[in-house]
Amino acid sequence: MKMEQFLCMMGYTEVVQLLSNSANDDERVKRMLETADAEGDTLLHHAAKGEHADVIRLLLASRAFPTNANLYGKIPSDLPEARRLLDTASAGMACQ
DSSP states (O other): OOHHHHHEEEEEEEOHHHHHHSSSSSSHHHHHHHOOTOOOOOHHHHHHHOOOOOHHHHHHTTOOOTTTOTTSOOGGGGGGTTTHHHHHHHHHHHHH
16 A cells, blocks of 8 residues: 555545645646556545545545546445545535
8 A cells, every 4th residue: 555545544634635735736646646556446545445524525626536446346436435425525525
């Protein structure tokens, strides 16, 4: 597991924000958001597994793709523990 994935899973919002801010250009942020582990889980999958709404909101605000599927065909909202959080976070993003 990469550091970014661990931080998302554990809910370290401030550190995830710092990493996002330190990526100097949009391409680096995009690459960070799209990077997947051996099972195809992205940072958003990891934040969803950890049920960290603040990290989910941060990743969505950074333009993470909520429809990227892992190797098992699961998108972050398919994870039972995360469906409500992702729906809530997505709704909050639409209001901004």
